[in-house]
Structure formats: C-alpha cells, structure tokens
Amino acid sequence: CVSRLDRGDENARLDFFSAQELTSCAGQGDGCAGGNAPAAFYHMKSEGLAREECSPYRMRCFNDDTGISQSAADSETSQHRSSHFDSSTQACPLKPDPMTSPCKCLPSVFHLASPVSCDLLPDACPKTKVPHYFFIAGTAEGSTIPLLERHMMQELLLAGPLYVSLLLYQDFYDPVSWTESGIYVHKRGDVLGKHAVAAVGWGTDAESRDYWLLLNSFGSGWQQEGYFKVLRGESALEMTKFGAWGTDWSHPDKDRSKPTIADVELAFSPVLADVADAASGSLGNVYLMASAFTDEPARLLVRIQGLSNTVTGQVKDSEYKVEHVLKLDLLDIGLLDDRAKVQLWAVDRAQNTASWGPYTLEVPSKRTFLLAQS
Structure with a gap:
C-alpha cells in the first residue's frame, strides 16, 4: 500500500x-x-x-x-x-x-x-x-512490560502493524466500559475468551491516559471506524502477557524468520550397568532427556553446563525436523551432584537461529539415582 x-x-x-x-x-x-x-x-x-x-x-x-x-x-x-x-x-x-x-x-x-x-x-x-516474521516476548516469557512496550513501539515504526491478543470480557459490549476517547476499560463481567487484533499505534488521550490503538475485525461500522483503544501497561486484558507477532517485508527475497522452540521438556533417565549390581553402585548411564518442537524444520542443539565445576556437554540433531528428542549422558561427562544450566538452540535451513533458556536445574548425585532404581 x-x-x-x-x-x-x-x-x-x-x-x-x-x-x-x-x-x-x-x-x-x-x-x-x-x-x-x-x-x-x-x-x-x-x-x-x-x-x-x-x-x-x-x-x-x-x-x-x-x-x-x-x-x-x-x-x-x-x-x-x-x-x-x-x-x-x-x-x-x-x-x-x-x-x-x-x-x-x-x-x-x-x-x-x-x-x-x-x-x-x-x-x-x-x-x-x-518473507519474515518475528515474536516479541511478553511477560509470560520473562520479559518486562517496559521492555515489551518499547520493543513494540520500535517495530510498529519499522515494520508496521503487529498481531496481539487480549482477554475479552462481557462488558466489552457495554458502553459503560468505554471512555469518551474510545478506550475500553474492563469493569465487570466474566471472561468470554481470548481475542486477536492488530496493534497499529499508541498515544495519550486528553486525560493523560496512555493507550494502544488497535484494529478490530468487526468492520468499519464498529467503534471508531473499526479501531479502538486499550490502556497501556498492566491491565486485566493481559495483552502484555501474551506478547506480539509481526512481519518484516524489508528483505522479501530472504528468509529471516527464526524458528520457534516450544513444549520443551527435560528429564533424567538413569540406566544401571547391571540390574543385579544396583546395591553395589553400578550405574551405566545417566541421561538428560530433552524434547521440544519447532514450528519449522530445524536442527536442535542442547547444551548443559555445571555451575560449580564448569563441566560442559552438548548434543545436537543430525537432520532438520520439527519434533526433537535428544539425550546426553551426564555420567560420561562427569556432571552429577551439581546445579547446572541448560540452554537450547534451533537453526533452520536459512541459518536463522533461535534460543530457549538458560534454565537452571539440580542434577542429583549418583547415590540418589541408585536409590531411586533400587
């Protein structure tokens, strides 16, 4: 346009x-x-x-x-x-x-x-x-409201409208919940569900209330030619919790979209060298099992590092896939009875890289694993 x-x-x-x-x-x-x-x-x-x-x-x-x-x-x-x-x-x-x-x-x-x-x-x-889409993390992913809002404003200026979602309440259709300047302020009623809209700008009304300007999907005959406003900052609508998505058309011939890492699960899987030797302390392996999904074919790398002994180990996919299951032997690298941090990276075929973590966990001792198996 x-x-x-x-x-x-x-x-x-x-x-x-x-x-x-x-x-x-x-x-x-x-x-x-x-x-x-x-x-x-x-x-x-x-x-x-x-x-x-x-x-x-x-x-x-x-x-x-x-x-x-x-x-x-x-x-x-x-x-x-x-x-x-x-x-x-x-x-x-x-x-x-x-x-x-x-x-x-x-x-x-x-x-x-x-x-x-x-x-x-x-x-x-x-x-x-x-050609390229991106995600701006909300508070659910550990971001802060000031950081999210600053990032959203930057991308609105550079890339254009953003997809955002918010909670919709029964009073969304009640004129009492709307200010004269067109800001929806939740006051009463139950949650109807989660609603998707487009964020197109921001501003401050005559009463010094900071707001986001949003485009709804109800048509040009609704509210202000199809647009409405919600308060910036923390509110019952929880828009800042869900983050925002956007597209970038500045390089239409180049894939710049990072893969999204989701549904990460981490677990320990000890294996006895010989079931009969459990009492004597014979562990064959202690695997860190990591599973995750990506929204496009990617290769996943899992890295763990001890916080006291700085022992590091990693494992990665050999091919591009969307469902990932990897295991790393902690006994083999000598990382037991310690706190450790785990981080994941995913790289797609265009070499766009995304990360997850770091996540800190407690790695039990060899004795603890043996007692759990006995």
Missing part, C-alpha cells in the same frame, strides 16, 4: 490477506474459536495467503464494495456507515467466483462456528508468502 502511494497510484488502498484462508488452512487451531499464532505465521511464510478479494470471509452473504475486508455483519452490534452495504438472504456459494460473485460472507460476531474446510475455498487465487 505504501509503495503504491509513493508511486502516485490513485488506486492504492488497504489490501487485506484472506482471513478465511488463514482460519481454515493454517492448522493447529479452531478458526475463530481458537487459533495458534506460531502455526498461523509459519503457514503464511511456507504456503502463503490469497488476498481477501479473491478468497473472502464466508458464513453469511452480503454485498459491500468499499474495499474494506470485514464491514460489520451484525446490526445488533454496530451501525453500518457504509452506503454500499446491502444485506442479503442469499446463501453463501461453496466456491464463489471472485470475479463475478457479489457475495462476501461473514460469521456472526456472537456465534462462533467451525471454520470452513480448506478444500472448499477457491484454489486458483495467487498466493503471497510472508
């Missing part, structure tokens, strides 16, 4: 990716009823997405030629400001022709539904792949 504006293109406008294709085809999620950000961003990188105009959001049919991808679909929740909006009782065709069909089809704001099967979506749409 910015590039087209720079060239003086009068037709430059917001150009949306297909939300329906993302919810239907990315996998590891339940569409609008619960998705998976790492899987979604990896799908955009590996498979690409069609444009909204070619693969529109589907569930209910209505006509709208404003160029905005998700004009409000529910009169109960918003006032339609578009003069081009025309509700329709027409059923959504399974395979609408993007060149001739007048339909766009949106789900009800209040009624979640299973996503349309991926194989029912238009299969001839051109795809655009995201």
Whole structure:
C-alpha cells in the first residue's frame, strides 16, 4: 500500500490477506474459536495467503464494495456507515467466483462456528508468502512490560502493524466500559475468551491516559471506524502477557524468520550397568532427556553446563525436523551432584537461529539415582 502511494497510484488502498484462508488452512487451531499464532505465521511464510478479494470471509452473504475486508455483519452490534452495504438472504456459494460473485460472507460476531474446510475455498487465487516474521516476548516469557512496550513501539515504526491478543470480557459490549476517547476499560463481567487484533499505534488521550490503538475485525461500522483503544501497561486484558507477532517485508527475497522452540521438556533417565549390581553402585548411564518442537524444520542443539565445576556437554540433531528428542549422558561427562544450566538452540535451513533458556536445574548425585532404581 505504501509503495503504491509513493508511486502516485490513485488506486492504492488497504489490501487485506484472506482471513478465511488463514482460519481454515493454517492448522493447529479452531478458526475463530481458537487459533495458534506460531502455526498461523509459519503457514503464511511456507504456503502463503490469497488476498481477501479473491478468497473472502464466508458464513453469511452480503454485498459491500468499499474495499474494506470485514464491514460489520451484525446490526445488533454496530451501525453500518457504509452506503454500499446491502444485506442479503442469499446463501453463501461453496466456491464463489471472485470475479463475478457479489457475495462476501461473514460469521456472526456472537456465534462462533467451525471454520470452513480448506478444500472448499477457491484454489486458483495467487498466493503471497510472508518473507519474515518475528515474536516479541511478553511477560509470560520473562520479559518486562517496559521492555515489551518499547520493543513494540520500535517495530510498529519499522515494520508496521503487529498481531496481539487480549482477554475479552462481557462488558466489552457495554458502553459503560468505554471512555469518551474510545478506550475500553474492563469493569465487570466474566471472561468470554481470548481475542486477536492488530496493534497499529499508541498515544495519550486528553486525560493523560496512555493507550494502544488497535484494529478490530468487526468492520468499519464498529467503534471508531473499526479501531479502538486499550490502556497501556498492566491491565486485566493481559495483552502484555501474551506478547506480539509481526512481519518484516524489508528483505522479501530472504528468509529471516527464526524458528520457534516450544513444549520443551527435560528429564533424567538413569540406566544401571547391571540390574543385579544396583546395591553395589553400578550405574551405566545417566541421561538428560530433552524434547521440544519447532514450528519449522530445524536442527536442535542442547547444551548443559555445571555451575560449580564448569563441566560442559552438548548434543545436537543430525537432520532438520520439527519434533526433537535428544539425550546426553551426564555420567560420561562427569556432571552429577551439581546445579547446572541448560540452554537450547534451533537453526533452520536459512541459518536463522533461535534460543530457549538458560534454565537452571539440580542434577542429583549418583547415590540418589541408585536409590531411586533400587
């Protein structure tokens, strides 16, 4: 969009990716009823997405030629400001022709539904792949709120809008919970679920309240032309807990996305040299077992280092994979009865590297392992 504006293109406008294709085809999620950000961003990188105009959001049919991808679909929740909006009782065709069909089809704001099967979506749409995506750690990953907010502001300026998620409460639909400047402040009601929006900016209102400016998916007829605000800092919405995801188009021909390391599990696995010799203290091996998943094929390296004797050992994958199970013999390297730190690294085929840890653990003594086996 910015590039087209720079060239003086009068037709430059917001150009949306297909939300329906993302919810239907990315996998590891339940569409609008619960998705998976790492899987979604990896799908955009590996498979690409069609444009909204070619693969529109589907569930209910209505006509709208404003160029905005998700004009409000529910009169109960918003006032339609578009003069081009025309509700329709027409059923959504399974395979609408993007060149001739007048339909766009949106789900009800209040009624979640299973996503349309991926194989029912238009299969001839051109795809655009995201060259690079990144994650900004939230407080759940050990970051601090000032660090997260500083990083988010930097990336909003450099890379553009960010994906963020927050908790949604019943009073989200209550006018009492909104300030005159358009800031949603949770006051009462139960949690409805977790909601995904786009962070596009930040500011301070006339009453000195710092806020994030967010773009919702309810359409241009909702709140301030589809935008709303939430307070910055710590709040009941827990936006800072979940962190943020973004894309970088500065080097479209180069893969710069780091693999994501998830579901890390560490465990000890002692092995007796001879079961009959357990009482005499004969241990054959004491393995540190490390398992993890990555969101793309990568090679994983596990390193452990003693904190008092500085003994170090490591083991790594021999091939690229997404499911990793590695073991390292602590008895062989002489790392028992000590505190140690463990760290993981993952490198993908483009040599992008991600890390996990360090994580500190207690390594039991040889005697403790033997007693556990006897």
